[in-house]
Amino acid sequence: MRRAGWQVRVLEAAPQAGGRCLTLRAGDTVREAGGPAQPVPWPVAPHLYLNPGPARIPHHHRGILGYCKALGVPLEVLVNENRAALVAAPGGAVPLRRLQADLRGLVTEWAVKGLGAGGLAMPVSEEDLVRLKGALRYWGGLDADLRYRGNSRAGWAEPPGAGLAPPVPNLPLDPRALMRPEVWMAASFAEGIDYQATMLQPVGGMDRIAMAFARVLGDALVTGAEVLSLRRVEGGARVAWRGADGAVREEVAPRVLVTLPAPVLARLDTDFPADRKAALASLRYAHACKLGFYAARRFWEEDAAIYGGISWTSGDATQVWYPSHGLHGEGGVLVGAYIFDGPAAERFEAAAPEARAAAMAADGEALHPGYAQAVSAPVSVAWGRMPRALGAWAEWTRAQRGLEYPLLRAPEGPYVFAGEHLSWLTGWQEGAVLSAWSALADLQA
Template sequence: MAISRRLFLHRVGAAGGSGAAFAAMRVMGLAGVAAAAAGPALGADAGRGRSVAILGGGIAGLVCAYELERAGFKVTLLEARDRLGGRNWTLRNGSKVEMVGEATQTVAFSEGLYMNAGPARIPSHHDGLLSYCRKLGVPLEVEINSSRSAYLLAEGSGGGKPVQMRQGVNDTRGHISELLAKAIRKGALDEELTAEDREKLLPFLRFYGDLDADMAFKGTERSGLLQVPGAADQFAMPRPPLPLRDLLANPQLPAILFEDNINMQATMFQPVGGMDRVVDGFERAIESPIVRNAEIVQIRARDGGVAVAWKDRASGAKNTLTADYAVITIPLALLAKLDTNFDTPVKRAIAAVPNDYSNKIGFDAPRFWERQQIYGGISFVGGETNLVWYPSNDLGAERGMLLACYGSGPPAEAFARRTLAEQAAIARGVVGRLHPGHEASLEKPVVVNWSKVPFNMGPWPRWPGSRGGQEGHFESPEYMLLNQPHGRVHFAGAHLSQTPGWQEGAIFSAQRAIAALTAQVREHALAAA
C-alpha cells in the first residue's frame, strides 16, 4: 500500500527520532541543498497549537520565524538590538556605530551612499538566499567582484609599486606556460604524457600563455597596453612583461586566483540599496511578534518547554517568555555567558568556541578610481587592511563609498587594538599607495571592528581544531554536538554551518533546525496519541 511522504516521515521520526527524520528528508529532497533553494516542505498545520521562541533576529532567526509562522506555529522572536539582521548591517547617513570601549560614531556619508558593514555580496549559487530574495521581493543588481584594472600592491620587490591585476594574471600565466612548454620539449614529462598528449598540449600552452612561435613568453596585450590601438597606423603596444622573479616575490600574487574561489565566481549579486533590504523583506513578511531591545538573561530548558527571561534594554523591565520549543541563534561566545541549565556537555561545547576577528573601514570619496578604469572589483594590499574594495552600484555617480579595509583573522585582531583614528589613517595611507594623491580626498571614515560590536563580539567562530575563517571543514565534537537538538532546544546560525561567514550558511542551518523541530513535534504528537 502506498503511503504519503508525510506519513512516511511520521513513522521514521517515531522509530529513529528527529535526526533520522531529517536524514530521510534530505534523501527525499526536502532538506539540505533542495531545502536551501526552495525552503522546507512544511504543511500549514504542522505547528498548530505549538509555540516557538526564537532568540536572535539575524538571518537564521528571521528564516525560522518566517517558515515556522507559515507552518502554523505561534512564534515570538526576541532580538537584543534595536534593529534586526545581526551581521547583515548596512550603514547610511545618520547611522550610529556603537562598539565596546569606543566612542559612538555617527555616519555622515553623502546622500545615497551606504556601507555594508557585514555581508556585501551574494554568489550566484547561493540559491537559498536568492530564493528568499525572490519570495520577499528584494531587487538585486550585479556586484562586480573582480576588476582586471584593480591592483596587487607589490610589497618588497618592485619598489612597492602596484601591479595591475591584468598584468599579474597574464604575465604569471605566460611565464608558467613557457616553463611548462620547455619541460615538455626537453622530455621532462615523457613519463606523464603520451606523444598525442604532447602534440595537443603544446598548442594549448601557446594560446594559454600567449607565447610566440618559439614558445617563449615576451609579453602580451592581455596584460595591458603601453599604447592603445588607434586610427591609421597607431598599433597596440603591450606592456613589457614583469620578470617571474618579481611576480613571485609579491605576497599578493595568490590573489590572482581570488575569483576562482567557488564563493567568488561571477556572477555575484547585491540587493539594490544595501544588504539590509533582505532584512526589510523578512520584516515585511513576518506577522508574528518581534520584540527588539530584548536582552536575554536566562534560559531554562524543561521537559515540557522552554522559559526565557529577558530584559527590555530601553525601560529596564524584566520579562519572561515561555514556549513549547526554542531556536537559539545567539553567537556561541555570547551564549556561553548567559545563565542556562543546559547539560554539562552542551555548556562545555558552547564555551569552547571563541569568536574570530574582522574589520571594515569605509570612506566617502569622489570616484577617482573610475577615472583609472576601475569599476567595482578589489585591489589586494595585504597587511592589516588586506584589500580596497570599489563600489559596484551607481557607476558614474559623483561620489562613492570606498571600502579601504576588510581584514580578518590574526592581522585583524592586532589592527583592532589600534585607536579608531590610527586605523582610519593606515587605511587612508594604503589607498594613497595605490592611488597617489587621492588619499586626501577620502572623507568621513567609518570603522567597524566586529570584535567590539555588541551582541556579536566577533564575525564568526573559531571552531576547535580550525583556524577560523568564513569557510571551512568543521567536524569537531563541539560542532557536531551543537548541530543536534537538546531536548526542546535547537541551535541555529551561520556559525553552525560549513560557511559561517556567509548568509547562505545561516539559511542552511535554520532550515536544518526547522526540519528537526517539526520532526520532533510529530514525534511528540505520535507519542502522546
C-alpha cells in the same frame, strides 16, 4: 516555521533585524564595546552605504538567493575580481591584469617544459601533443615558440588608437616582482568556489534582505528585545528578556530556536550542560574588520578606470573594495579596509577609530597616490568588539568539526540551534539559511 504550523516570536536584541547582515548609511551609528559612538557622516543617497558584514552573495548560494527572489529583494551584479584593480608593490601598484597575464604566461611556459619532460600522466599521440601545445599556447598567451614575452592581456604600453602606429602591449614584469605572496593571493582568490563570478548584492545594501524578512514577519518580530536567560521548565523553556521599554519579561515557550553567535551565547545565563558551554566557549571566531571611507570624487573610476572589484594593499588594510554600484555617480563609499583575521585585525580592533582611519588611509596611498587626501568620513567596524556578535564568523578546527560541531548543532530538550557557525559554510549568510532549515527539520522531528 509558520508554514509548518509553529507560532513564532523572534526576539531581536538590536533595534533592527539582521544581526551581522547590516548596512550602514547616513543616520546610523556604530557602537563598539568600549569605543566611542561613530555616527555615519555620509550624504544621504541610495548608493552611499557600507555593508560591514556580508557584502557578497555567490550565485550558487541558492538558499539566500531563493529568499531574495521570494521576498522581492532586487539584486545586481557585484564585481569581485576586476583586472584593473591594483596590487601594491615596492615600485608602485600594478594592475591585476598585468600580474594575471604574466603569471599565467610563465606558468604555462613552465608547463610546456614539463610536458617535454614526460609530464603528461596519460598516453597521448604525437598529434594530440601538438594540439595540446597549441592549446597551451593560447591558454598562456605564448609566442609561436611557446615562450611568454608579454601580450595585450597584460595591458598596453601604447594603447590602440586611431593613428598610424599599432598598439604596443606591455612587456613582462621582472619575474621577481611576481614572487610576493599578495600577488599570488590576488591572482587566485577569485578562483575559490565562493568567490567566483557571478557574485551578487542586493540593490541598496545587504540589509534589504533583513528588512524584507522583517516585513513578512510583521508583529512576530520584537526588536530591542535582549534575552537575559534561558531555563528548562515544565512544558519547554523559560526565556527572560528585557524589552525596548526596559521592562523584563519572562515567557515559557515549548521550543526555543537559539541563533546567537557562539561567543555571545557562551556568555549568556543558561542552564546548558557543561560540555555545551565549554564547546561554545572554545569556538574561535574570526576578528574581521571593515572600514568605510567617503569620497566626494570617484577618483578610482576617473583616474584608474576601476569599476568595482578589489585592490590588495601590502599593509594591514589588506583589501580595498570599490563600489559596483552608483557608477559615475556623485561620490562613493569605498571599503578602505577589509581585514579577515590575524594580527592585522587585532591591531585594528585595538585601535581607536581615528587611528584606524589614519593607518588605512596611509595603506591606500600605496594604491592611489593622493588617497589620504581624497577620502574622508571614516566609519569602522571591528566585529570582535560588536556587542551582539563578539566576532565575525566561526573558525572551526578540524578536530572541533569531529566533536564540538556535532555537539553544538544537536537539539537539546526544548532548545534547537542555528546560525552560520552550525554549517560548513561559516562566514556566509547561506550557512545560516542552511542551518536554519536543518533546525526546522529538528523541530519537526
